[in-house]
Amino acid sequence: MKTTRTEEVKMLLAGEWVQREETISVINPQNNECIATVPRASKEDMKYAIESAHKKFSSLESWPVHERIRILKYVSRYVSDNAESFARTIASESSKTINEARGEVARSAQTLEIAAEETRRIQGETINFDQVEGNENKVGYYYHFPVGVVGAITPFNDPLNLVAHKLGPAIAGGNAVVLKPASETPLSALKLAEAFTEAGLPEGMLSVVTGPGREIGEELVNHPYIKALSFTGGTDAGKKITEKTGTRHVNMELGSNSPVIVLNDADLKDAVAACTDGGFSAAGQNCISVQRVYVEQDSYPLFLEEFIKETKKLKMGDKFTEDTDVGPLISEKEAKRVEQWIHEAKAGGARVETGGVRNGAYVEPAILTNVPPDSTIAKEEIFGPVVLVEPVQNLKEAVDKSNDVEYGLQAGIFTRDVNRAFYAVQNLQVGGVMVNDSSDFRIDAMPFGGTKDSGIGREGVKFAIDTLTEKKVVSFKLSSPF
Numbered sequence: 286m287k288t289t290r291t292e293e294v295k296m297l298l299a300g301e302w303v304q305r306e307e308t309i310s311v312i313n314p315q316n317n318e319c320i321a322t323v324p325r326a327s328k329e330d331m332k333y334a335i336e337s338a339h340k341k342f343s344s345l346e347s348w349p350v351h352e353r354i355r356i357l358k359y360v361s362r363y364v365s366d367n368a369e370s371f372a373r374t375i376a377s378e379s380s381k382t383i384n385e386a387r388g389e390v391a392r393s394a395q396t397l398e399i400a401a402e403e404t405r406r407i408q409g410e411t412i413n414f415d416q417v418e419g420n421e422n423k424v425g426y427y428y429h430f431p432v433g434v435v436g437a438i439t440p441f442n443d444p445l446n447l448v449a450h451k452l453g454p455a456i457a458g459g460n461a462v463v464l465k466p467a468s469e470t471p472l473s474a475l476k477l478a479e480a481f482t483e484a485g486l487p488e489g490m491l492s493v494v495t496g497p498g499r500e501i502g503e504e505l506v507n508h509p510y511i512k513a514l515s516f517t518g519g520t521d522a523g524k525k526i527t528e529k530t531g532t533r534h535v536n537m538e539l540g541s542n543s544p545v546i547v548l549n550d551a552d553l554k555d556a557v558a559a560c561t562d563g564g565f566s567a568a569g570q571n572c573i574s575v576q577r578v579y580v581e582q583d584s585y586p587l588f589l590e591e592f593i594k595e596t597k598k599l600k601m602g603d604k605f606t607e608d609t610d611v612g613p614l615i616s617e618k619e620a621k622r623v624e625q626w627i628h629e630a631k632a633g634g635a636r637v638e639t640g641g642v643r644n645g646a647y648v649e650p651a652i653l654t655n656v657p658p659d660s661t662i663a664k665e666e667i668f669g670p671v672v673l674v675e676p677v678q679n680l681k682e683a684v685d686k687s688n689d690v691e692y693g694l695q696a697g698i699f700t701r702d703v704n705r706a707f708y709a710v711q712n713l714q715v716g717g718v719m720v721n722d723s724s725d726f727r728i729d730a731m732p733f734g735g736t737k738d739s740g741i742g743r744e745g746v747k748f749a750i751d752t753l754t755e756k757k758v759v760s761f762k763l764s765s766p767f
């Protein structure tokens with residue numbers, strides 16, 4: 286590994302920026318350069334963060350809505366004002382190109398702005414108790430109150446916006462929050478935490494604790510003061526965590542293997558463009574990346590030809606070069622896994638139509654056909670720049686094949702026929718269906734999450750706030766004062 290002068294970045298522990306003797310290196314996957322170190326927190330550090338958050342939360346007599354709005358707006362503005370600096374941090378520590386990183390920064394500012402707006406809208410309702418006979422003398426309402434301390438765990442692939450999706454709703458709901466960011470990409474989260482401290486977030490209400498998932502992440506999951514757990518990451522880790530969350534509130538945003546259906550009446554040019562973008566942006570490391578495309582028989586040859594042509598145009602290279610389309614994977618280890626899955630599929634009879642060659646952490650954008658249905662690459666989440674294309678006889682076959690995996694996050698369908706689109710909407714077992722778009726579509730205010738092994742609950746600020754707050758019903762039994 287090349288050594289340069291590395292920055293020693295501190296973590297935010299209960300209101301203090303602290304260093305630790307043991308550190309974790311943050312590696313730029315493009316060249317294996319160590320760009321910074323962060324503390325390798327101990328279980329005791331995590332325990333301290335949680336207990337301090339609990340103490341602080343319990344001691345706050347109230348945390349007015351106008352104050353939470355002010356803080357969230359301040360941080361949103363801070364992200365916009367420092368957009369290029371945030372983008373450079375994302376592109377350095379993750380596998381995103383500088384342009385992909387700029388897009389993520391803009392979305393993060395929006396996510397926080399939405400959180401500020403939603404704080405204003407956290408309201409209850411009056412309840413008509415007299416809809417049930419015998420309750421004519423009752424009046425009342427319900428309202429939302431914070432759960433207390435929220436535990437948040439985030440993955441490497443969107444190191445800023447997915448952190449904004451944890452901190453924004455947690456703070457909007459009036460909670461304290463302890464975040465464990467991905468070990469590969471902790472710098473964006475720490476930079477965002479700086480903005481929260483600068484905004485005047487009460488000390489101790491936020492800790493960002495850096496270290497390995499299996500040690501400090503588990504401590505976070507197991508601690509009884511954590512009243513809600515918001516996790517985004519792989520299905521394996523998500524399932525292990527869910528075994529331990531018991532009766533606490535959870536949001537589990539997990540993996541996928543997203544399908545797109547292209548019917549004969551589709552606009553093929555649109556479908557090709559959307560699948561190229563949705564399959565290969567972020568080098569395929571996106572939870573809603575296009576992984577499988579089912580094309581109706583008559584359109585298959587032309588779709589495949591055009592998809593290969595567009596994919597070959599993508600420029601893979603240096604993340605900071607403005608016209609680079611595809612960066613590396615998050616590590617060489619991940620790139621080797623993707624390469625191995627391609628080899629396994631090839632050994633089973635798959636054809637690699639383009640790409641698939643690995644160089645360090647880079648894998649050329651690949652299109653595979655004739656993939657055995659039981660191969661790992663067909664069943665599991667590839668999380669890399671590989672798309673499988675398959676002809677189908679009709680819509681029903683496409684929908685059945687789309688559903689034939691354990692995941693169910695999002696799907697896309699290209700057709701001009703509203704009836705066929707509606708059949709897909711009703712029968713695809715997923716959390717979102719995009720008509721005339723690929724699976725890779727999201728805005729930060731929409732409900733976002735999956736069925737089956739893709740998770741539990743929904744993010745999207747308003748929906749996350751719902752998980753991170755409790756509802757209390759109040760009923761007054763009245764008697765005549767006279």
Ligand SMILES: NC(=O)c1ccc[n+]([C@@H]2O[C@H](COP(=O)([O-])OP(=O)(O)OC[C@H]3O[C@@H](n4cnc5c(N)ncnc54)[C@H](O)[C@@H]3O)[C@@H](O)[C@H]2O)c1
Nearest residue numbers: 439440441466467498502503518519522538539540541572
């Ligand atoms: N559905 C969504 O919204 C969404 C969004 C982004 C990423 N993802 C998924 O995330 C995965 C890629 O990210 P990753 O490789 O960082 O995922 P990962 O599961 O390896 O790690 C995610 C986070 O969990 C921590 N962790 C791991 N094991 C843990 C444990 N036993 N207890 C507590 N914490 C633990 C990690 O340190 C990290 O912070 C993909 O599967 C992708 O689909 C899902």
Ligand SMILES: O=C[C@H](O)CS(=O)(=O)O
Nearest residue numbers: 442443571572573726727
């Ligand atoms: O990895 C999945 C992402 O959360 C989807 S998006 O990047 O927010 O669109």
